[in-house]
Amino acid sequence: MPNVYGPTVDEQTRCIHYHGPTDIIAIKFHCCGKYYPCYQCHHACEEHEISVWNKAAFHQYAILCGVCGEELTINEYLHTKQCIHCRAPFNVGCKMHYHIYFEL
Structure with a gap:
């Protein structure tokens, strides 16, 4: 599994900000190429601004x-409510933050 940065609280990428049962993803940030559980973790650890993934890059694994430790493309993630590999459910509330990570 790739390194996940920030204040994580368990091996399933939950963090001090989001640690519910379905908070199980980390996002590779376009600006630095590092996986963080959320934008707040990124802000706490990095000194640069977040840049969003543009639509042309939605084929990237991010x-x-x-x-399960498997990576999904942005397109795969945006079009499912669960991991396409292990079927673990994702937090549907994350949609409220898509604009922080992805060009919509």
């Missing part, structure tokens, strides 16, 4: 399932 989502990490904390349950």
